[in-house]
Amino acid sequence: MSVVLNSRESILTTFNHFREELDDFHDTRERLIKSSRDVTNLSKKVIFLIHRTLTETLGQSDEKETSLRAVSRAKGKLKEIQNLFAGMSEEIAGDRFWRYQKNVSPGLQEYIEALSFAYYLQCQTMISYEEVQKSLSDADGNPYFPLPLDDYLLGLSDLTGELMRYAISSISRRGGRSEANEVCKFVRGCRADFEALTPYFRELRKKQQVTSQSLEKIEDVAYAITVRSSEYDLPPELLDDIVERTVLE
Amino acid sequence: MSVVLNSRESILTTFNHFREELDDFHDTRERLIKSSRDVTNLSKKVIFLIHRTLTETLGQSDEKETSLRAVSRAKGKLKEIQNLFAGMSEEIAGDRFWRYQKNVSPGLQEYIEALSFAYYLQCQTMISYEEVQKSLSDADGNPYFPLPLDDYLLGLSDLTGELMRYAISSISRRGGRSEANEVCKFVRGCRADFEALTPYFRELRKKQQVTSQSLEKIEDVAYAITVRSSEYDLPPELLDDIVERTVLE
């Protein structure tokens, strides 16, 4: 390529290259947006699948067992999503990832929300950054792309909303009632951990308000359980038994 | 299906059907959104192709000839878009079109903008509703879907913006200068025609402001040409010749 362009032809040739480059960029961007939408949709389905599994066996089996069944069902679907990311990995290899990050980000966050939900039910803890990154790596442990810190945190922040739903439904599950207290403690911890990070992530600041609202709802559930059982001077299990007998009679 | 559902099983079976129905709806919707994005992108490319063709031959050939070359290039690309619509037609057959209209609408409007631009260059008139509908029909003249009036009008409204760009560039095209006056008249007519329809289409009302701005820009171009040539008591062609000779010398 000549160093200084002196003729119309040389300018047009150069700009032809620019056109190809820009078209290529926009096409890739478009493909990634579509893939990200697919990831979002699948992730939402995983979340519903988990809630569904937890509700299905309402009061019929052990709480822990129910959770694990939900987790194992979710894992299959999560694998599908991971394959979608694997498929995208070539287009966002090397320095290209950061060019397209904001197009990939919505799907990625929704995936992290679903993954961390399953993880919580399995381990009762928060999935770590490294574990999320590992789930987005090939068999040899090579990441498909570097996990952005903000996507990780924003995905986790949405988890608290799902946990709120989980806590509210658990009130009508036998034994599952103690679950509400566990979730309450966990979400309280999340809120505190996120609080320290809000100065660095504008969007997290906004989501923190939603988390606070979710926490208040969970606290209300825990309160309602306490108030109710405080009126009678009987151990909680016995109360549960009495209610169950009346309903099933 | 039983008429009144009395057992948990019968309820679950019924809701299973609902799930399939809803999933099916969301999947179709998602596919159509993606297709609509493709249509949008292709249409934008058509518009740029037209502008490009008009600029390429700057001052080298007859204005009419240039326009027709732009139109013939555009037609090939427009055919591609029409094929995309043909591909979507099955999913939006019969009563389903109106269910998905708002998902299809962005692409459809952009297509109409591109199509009407090519049509204007060819015929110097506004493409009619029936011609747009015909372009969205199979070989036997069966429409892929009914053309919504609002999409037709909103697409046409965007045309005025492209015509403004066309008018501004034409000022530096030999002979093309009279073009600015033609476009000015045409857009003035558009604005008047749309004005009568604004009470019925909220979005058109907003776009009408953009059209008014475009019209003012076109009027400014026509004004500048007049002011300039009024200073000398020579016929416009002669002025053009003098300028051309000086620049080419």
Add this chain to the structure above:
Amino acid sequence: MDAQNLDHINQLLDKDVELREKIKDQVTEFDKKTRTLTGLLNRIHSTPSSQVPELIATVTPVLESCKESTAALAALTPPNQFWRWKDMWSVSLRNAVFAAALVEFLRSGGLLSLPRAAETLGIKDEWRDRFALSAEDYLHALISMVNELSRLAVNSVTMGDFEQPLKISTFVKDLFAGFAMLNLKNDTLRRRYDSLKYDIKKIEEVVYDVSLRKLAPSQSNKM
């Protein structure tokens, strides 16, 4: 635009404007009926169970009269344009289905199925591309019914009826399990579905109170 095209557009436009007016008038009529329905059904909160059949008897003719509205709307809607116009009447339709489903529960304790709900309101299968009961509208109506049943559970106890809350509890739990099957988007249905959990919680509390006071007579031979 040339005159012919403008004419054509104006014709299309006039037809739509006129149609919208006509549908609006019918919807106003339909709406009056459904407001009467909800007004009448609001009385269940202060009607002892023994008098519920009489209350239902006053509701039935109004519900029947909704058939005229659905027929009129089906007649107005052009072929294939169901989805174009349905938003205009879906609030009224949901209210009518709500009333029908609540009446069915009060009568039989069971869930009115979608086809049966359509039938009750006189919606014919052959109108499918002009007027139908969509899954979404049906589901909204069921949620409204649950909202009302949680109030009813509370008020039944006040009126001394301790059986009703137990019936409601079983019914609503089954229905909730059904809703849990669905994959919802972040839309109104999702938001209302989330709110269902609070209704269930309230009903559970009533059941709990009733159970613990052992006030409920033996249910074994009734359910």
Add this chain to the structure above:
Amino acid sequence: MDAQNLDHINQLLDKDVELREKIKDQVTEFDKKTRTLTGLLNRIHSTPSSQVPELIATVTPVLESCKESTAALAALTPPNQFWRWKDMWSVSLRNAVFAAALVEFLRSGGLLSLPRAAETLGIKDEWRDRFALSAEDYLHALISMVNELSRLAVNSVTMGDFEQPLKISTFVKDLFAGFAMLNLKNDTLRRRYDSLKYDIKKIEEVVYDVSLRKLAPSQSNKM
């Protein structure tokens, strides 16, 4: 979150925060240089063409000094993170490229190509995943140059130089034809590209005025 994870997150965060600060400092430096550049180049509007070489001579060392800034930024940016941080310096970079391209036009009448622009600013090909001159930034710089050239066309005439507008006219038209090749989205580049048309219009008017007054000396042996 367990302590280890929190630690890990905080480490990542601290590294980013620190890096951002460092880049910001470098950009502030870079920005000062480009402001000096635009300040100096603003003088072309009142500098007779005979004295332009001297003006360019004052600009060249500042332009040269930009190499330090690009090198410092390339050294700071971690591998593969070019696109992550580039927004921080792209305004300064565009201004530097604008200056380089304008100087090139004033010197040779030709267009500085992208690779040559990168070279002028000391940007090395092997930095590609840390610091590069993107097509977008280059194009923005060219548009800024055209904005300035339309002013220059006007002011040249005021200063009695009737050749410059003709040179500018030919150059800008060629460049515009190049821009017309691109498919742009509705973004800043598109908006600025649209505004180019007004610059061309203004230059055309100057050429027109100059031609009609037949003030331009014969150009045949010069262009």
Add this chain to the structure above:
Amino acid sequence: MDAQNLDHINQLLDKDVELREKIKDQVTEFDKKTRTLTGLLNRIHSTPSSQVPELIATVTPVLESCKESTAALAALTPPNQFWRWKDMWSVSLRNAVFAAALVEFLRSGGLLSLPRAAETLGIKDEWRDRFALSAEDYLHALISMVNELSRLAVNSVTMGDFEQPLKISTFVKDLFAGFAMLNLKNDTLRRRYDSLKYDIKKIEEVVYDVSLRKLAPSQSNKM
């Protein structure tokens, strides 16, 4: 513009500015009184029913003093301009009507009618084109009263008064049935009316709690 035209317009504009200031001052006065009223009435939530008559006795003179405000506003408003200025005082007026209606309920258990509300605040019929109590303002005040009564139902129980919730429940249900028959087109009013359902639900739950624990005579034969 000729001087006469200008003068004419300026007079029109100036008169408005001055009048607005005067009305604003009166509204500030009125507002102080209604804030005192709501402050005093807020005490019902911690006043045993036996002492309510004394509380009402402190409220009555303040309510009486509102007549001065309505008279002052009626005197300021030019003939025919009621609808021009009413938005300035409608918040205060609604608060005053709210207080009057709540006092009436506490005293007699009955509903203050619109004409009686106007009378209580000294609003004269002959002021009609300058100052009146519109249906809309009256209804807003009633809704505020229901909001307060749902709180009162809760707090009465806390204070050991188990009869009050039953009275409130009957009164509010009756009022709600009345609202249901109104043709509410107004958006804000409609939305606030919808919120009444939550108040009713809360009141029903209080009655439920009381009945369940047999803290008050059974309601089954009362409702």
Add this chain to the structure above:
Amino acid sequence: MDAQNLDHINQLLDKDVELREKIKDQVTEFDKKTRTLTGLLNRIHSTPSSQVPELIATVTPVLESCKESTAALAALTPPNQFWRWKDMWSVSLRNAVFAAALVEFLRSGGLLSLPRAAETLGIKDEWRDRFALSAEDYLHALISMVNELSRLAVNSVTMGDFEQPLKISTFVKDLFAGFAMLNLKNDTLRRRYDSLKYDIKKIEEVVYDVSLRKLAPSQSNKM
């Protein structure tokens, strides 16, 4: 609520709803006329000055027909309720005044005063408590006229009429000086008045272009 109270309120509410519908219908009619007016007047931008009288001749009967609308609205509005309903028609009224003022300028080069504007539209003084032309609406219409005149200055030149911009410039500057003496507190009006500066600037630039090129008789001794 007792039946009488309910009835009373419902009557009040229903009367308003019905009246609103009737006014709305009249406003739709009025709006059609003003749309026709602006449509016709829009042609001035492509009508040579010699044919303007004919254009005005087509406008006059439409303007005349607006009297029916103002009379109908005055008849509908209950005594004293001008300020309640005026927002419904003020857009149409401003458009009508705009048309009348523009016609007056085109015909005589002078400014239509507020009383003359009211007279042109058949607004009677004795309707004061039901229908009037407020200073605010009149001023809005004048600002719209200036917006249109700045476009006309441009388009007149395109049509080869170099005198019109000078007339417009004198007229608008005088009007602007008038506006500057008004005590505008109203926010929308103030903001629109501020925008007038752009119109004036545009007109001044047209006058400049014309004077510079000596396309019209020199202005130096006229302004």
Add this chain to the structure above:
Amino acid sequence: MDAQNLDHINQLLDKDVELREKIKDQVTEFDKKTRTLTGLLNRIHSTPSSQVPELIATVTPVLESCKESTAALAALTPPNQFWRWKDMWSVSLRNAVFAAALVEFLRSGGLLSLPRAAETLGIKDEWRDRFALSAEDYLHALISMVNELSRLAVNSVTMGDFEQPLKISTFVKDLFAGFAMLNLKNDTLRRRYDSLKYDIKKIEEVVYDVSLRKLAPSQSNKM
């Protein structure tokens, strides 16, 4: 511009930029402390009342350390410029006052007065033109405390402490009565004050639940 004028202005501008940076750094420090404070105080929702004194003991030194921040800010702010810079730190200051007031309530059940709040944070009266605690900031902090106390009422019950809600209720009602007597013109403050009603309602409902179930000594003779 002559060099002296330029220099003068540039000095003014630069001094501000520099000062802003320094204040920003101090505010960041202050903010860290108040974040730690709110983080620690957030634990009250899961701390049994018996362990609250220990929790307070961990809070006190952090609160003490805020004195350094207020002193640093007072030292930085030029005389007379309190009102220029105060917005930069008011969020942090409100958080610190919130913490101090909450600690006071937990310790003594009483309200921290404005002068005492200033004293706790080491704010000296002689800094008045550089750093002070405004009434507005103090009131914002109190409202935040009430928001927190309504949550605490709920969570105390969950932890089995049925006395705390009663204490909170009395305290908050008293505070609310105080607020009602203030002349709040400030919009944000007014809106936040209005939101207090929800907190009070929530607290009343907790007290209701506790009283109804006789979980704490009867309130009827206390309130």
Add this chain to the structure above:
Amino acid sequence: MDAQNLDHINQLLDKDVELREKIKDQVTEFDKKTRTLTGLLNRIHSTPSSQVPELIATVTPVLESCKESTAALAALTPPNQFWRWKDMWSVSLRNAVFAAALVEFLRSGGLLSLPRAAETLGIKDEWRDRFALSAEDYLHALISMVNELSRLAVNSVTMGDFEQPLKISTFVKDLFAGFAMLNLKNDTLRRRYDSLKYDIKKIEEVVYDVSLRKLAPSQSNKM
């Protein structure tokens, strides 16, 4: 809250409200004067240069009268509260400075410095903590003056004065170069400064038009 605390807070709040009212009244007065000033100075666009001295003579007493306003505001503002209230009058103050600077340019062709501007408006150095002319306000006023001068360049030509644009061009270019050396962090100021480029371009185009047509002595050796 105890009575003392309440009283203290209420006093603080009330004092502010009252002061705000008083300042507002003074600002209204000040604003009237500055509106008169801009109204008078607007006439420069149609005043031949020979009559400018007379125009200035009418402006001077009004400018002088502004001293009363600045003195009144300085008297009202409590010590140390300059930064609290300055936003209330800064629009008026900028307009006054704009007028003073424009008058200075018209009289001497030179730039009014900041201290001289303060002096002209009677602002005393010892008021520093109550009333001062900030660099920001001064710069805003200068930008407004440039906006006006670009209009004046155009209108001078219309009036046949071909020297004025050349003077304006030199003055504005110098001022612009000054601005380019300032460290503008302030957003509004920065944005307005960017807009100056359009004014300069316009002025350059006027000079171009004049030079091209040889209406004024050649500029080549002047710039």
